Amino acid sequence: MADRDKIQILKDALYEAARDHGSDQRLFTQRDLLDMQVIPQDNIGLLMQVIQILCDEKLFVGNTTASGLSWRWRSREDAKKYTSLPNSEIMMVYAMVDEAGADGIWNRTIKNKLNMADSLMKHCIKYLEQKGYIASMKNVEHPNKKMYIKANLRPSDRATGGPWFTEGELDTAFINELQEIVFDFIKQKSTYTSHGGGAGIPGVGAQGGGAQQREKNPKKGVVQGTIPHSEDISKGTKRSAGEISNDDTAAAAPAKKTRPGKPQLLPLPAGYKSYPTVSDIAKFIHHAGITNNTTLSEADIQQLVDVLYYDGLVEPVKVNGRKGYRVTRIPKQDPRTCNQRRLDHDPTKGGIVTSFMGVEPSASGLMEAPCGRCPVYDMCEEGGPVSPSNCVYFRRWLDGDEVQEQVISI
Secondary structure, rough: OOEEEEEEEEHHHHHHHHOOOOOOOOOHHHHHOOOOOOHHOOHHHHHHHHHHHHHOOOEEEEEOOEEEEEEEOOOOOHHHHHOOEEEEEEEHHHHHHHHHHHOEHHHHHHHHHHOOHHHHHHHHHHHHHHHOEEEEEOOOOEEEEEEEEEOOOOOOOHHHHHHHOOOOOOHHHHHHHHHHHHHHHHHHOOEEEEOOOOOOOOOOOOOHHHHHHHOOOOOOOOOOOOOOOOHHHOOOOOOHHHHHHHHHHHOOOOOOOOOOOOOEEEOOOOOOOOOOOHHHHHHHHHHHOOOOOOOOOOOHHHHHHHHHOOOOOEEEEEEEOEEEEEOOOOOOOOOOOOHHHHHHHHHHHOOOOOOOOOOOOOOHHHHHHHHOOOOOOOEOOOOOOOOOHHHHHHHHHHHHHHHHHHHHHH
């Protein structure tokens, strides 16, 4: 009786020591457990008795590794679930779901590994579902497979697809909106706007600065009218009174007014060191509250930036060990945001636009017509499934032209 009480005390002490020395995923070897100074005199026989009781009570889980046997601890709540199961078959099914973790497990994998009849496996799964111990889940990598996970676990990003999937479906609208926001932020931080009047970066005029800023007036006056021959200048020939009166008339002529040019994006000067990084973009999205219900990490933002890079919309720039990004083909970029371009877009004039990021493609008469970028061009013929007489794109394009002609005539 005394030995049994002693083992019970050692069991509780060893379990608490294991919890204090690591998480429930850490594997403890025999040497690790002896080093906890719980078992007196490093008695291996006594240690194995204590471990056996812990395994029987489902508080320890045994594992076989290359170095030999090892164990990890299990919470008392989970252990209580195991001990409450009615038979070993249900316990084995629950153990396989438990070991799968947040990735979940396929029901056929359970059946094959346990060599269990299909009807028995379904009975075990149904029992565990009714008890609330396991739950079915969807895996984006295997959408047609019946997967199961512990009811108190949240599926991993690998199973759910991370923030880019909603209820197992790729959320393309969410991805496209975020890409436009990231692109606009990079465009804003990697360019400056010129209005054609010397505004822009301090000390840098638009188009290199106006002519009036570059030219300096002579200190001794400006020579007006016809420039005399060099021989006359060298001889110091005086000009006639008629020539001087013509100079006054020319000087009184009003100066030509120049219109301010359209806003244009221009590259930042060489040596600029504040190009936006992935960390800057992540902070901007977080503080702006764009994704209130979804938390995006820097790795998620990096995926969006990589897509923009592979599409040729941005390019990396390394300055002082920092990897920033800037938009490509800056002088041809539209100063408006993607949302402003979408609101200003006229479908009757610009045709079908799939993206408002980057430079607008060069247009021609053929490209403006629907036939220039028709997705079913090879199938289009009279009498076929698609023909000019029943083409919805062509009719829409013609209707737009008709509406435009009516507006012009009014």
